[in-house]
Amino acid sequence: MNTRNTKQKEIILHTIQSMDTHPTILEIYDAVCKVDASIGQATVYRNVSKLVEEGAIYKIPTNDGQDHYDGNCRRHYHFFCKQCHQLFDLYDDEAFRLIEKMKKNHQFQINDVHILGEGICTNCESCNSPLLENNNYKE
Numbered sequence: 001m002n003t004r005n006t007k008q009k010e011i012i013l014h015t016i017q018s019m020d021t022h023p024t025i026l027e028i029y030d031a032v033c034k035v036d037a038s039i040g041q042a043t044v045y046r047n048v049s050k051l052v053e054e055g056a057i058y059k060i061p062t063n064d065g066q067d068h069y070d071g072n073c074r075r076h077y078h079f080f081c082k083q084c085h086q087l088f089d090l091y092d093d094e095a096f097r098l099i100e101k102m103k104k105n106h107q108f109q110i111n112d113v114h115i116l117g118e119g120i121c122t123n124c125e126s127c128n129s130p131l132l133e134n135n136n137y138k139e
Helices: 002-018 025-035 041-054 093-106 122-127
Strands: 058-061 067-070 077-081 087-090 116-119
Touching: 002 025, 002 041, 025 041, 025 067, 067 087
Parallel strands: 077 116
Antiparallel strands: 058 067, 077 087
């Protein structure tokens, strides 16, 4: 029984790590089913929670009412577009330096930091330009 659970957990982890988006739990379940249809929804939910607890994947709470997950554990932050609900990875050395400064200046033991910027991505912003809204834009 333990071997099967380990194999299922490995399939779930590999599936999440192979996704280049920040999937919701239902998107993870759908992707896992394509790899192994015998893995049930409860197994996916349980193992995703375990993987988050173990630090193998990140859970990204957003204001769209759904948590998203990230199999990329390289230190980075996220931007959430409030219009298209897409998450983007942000790599910023200044943010890393700020965290190190806080640790040093306040002698905090900071184990993890989650930074989530919210706004409108450039793709959505260009789709909402006044030229498009007034139908003045012609391709």
